[in-house]
Amino acid sequence: xxxxxxxxxxxxxxxxxxxxxxxxxxxxxxxxxxxxxxxxxxxxxxxxxxxxxxxxxxxxxxxxxxxxxxxxxxxxxxxxxxxxxxxxxxxxxxxxxxxxxxxxxxxxxxxxxxxxxxxxxxxxxxxxxxx
Numbered sequence: 001x002x003x004x005x006x007x008x009x010x011x012x013x014x015x016x017x018x019x020x021x022x023x024x025x026x027x028x029x030x031x032x033x034x035x036x037x038x039x040x041x042x043x044x045x046x047x048x049x050x051x052x053x054x055x056x057x058x059x060x061x062x063x064x065x066x067x068x069x070x071x072x073x074x075x076x077x078x079x080x081x082x083x084x085x086x087x088x089x090x091x092x093x094x095x096x097x098x099x100x101x102x103x104x105x106x107x108x109x110x111x112x113x114x115x116x117x118x119x120x121x122x123x124x125x126x127x128x129x130x131x
Contacts, residue, residue: 002111009051009062013069019120020127022052023111024091024104050102052091054126059093072100080128089118 002023010018025047032043053060058073072093074080079094082104089104106118121127 002108003113005064006051006113009064013062015053017053017055018113019117020054022054022104022117022121023049023108023114024052024089024102025049027090027101027103052102052104054121054128056127059126074128077128080126080130082122082126 006021006023009015010021015021026045028044028047030042031045034041034043049064051062051064053062056074058071058075058077061070061072063069072095076095076097077093078096079092081092083090083092084106087105087107089106091102091104093100093102104118105114108114
């Protein structure tokens with residue numbers, strides 16, 4: 001399913017460098033905690049899924065369930081980090097406007113391209129050149 005969604009995004013936005021794409025989500029934050037006598041219920045924000053495209057100009061974020069995209073040029077990025085936690089990665093993008101955090105999937109069953117693309121982008125430091 002993820003691969004079909006990726007094919008749709010590639011076709012829709014006419015992406016030619018397909019090794020520059022990763023799959024991930026926002027990091028859902030708790031928005032409600034309800035303690036009861038037996039257990040505590042925690043409600044989280046909705047998880048949104050994205051494709052992230054990295055190149056020399058910046059990062060483009062393609063929401064899977066949307067028709068638009070957002071571009072963050074490297075010139076606006078003050079700090080960029082990717083930390084690896086098992087099969088996940090945590091990406092932090094800091095700009096003057098705010099800090100954005102996402103979870104990158106480094107492995108998904110049936111999607112071998114994710115592992116290949118992750119390795120390629122790690123070798124190229126996600127095209128980020130600290131100014």
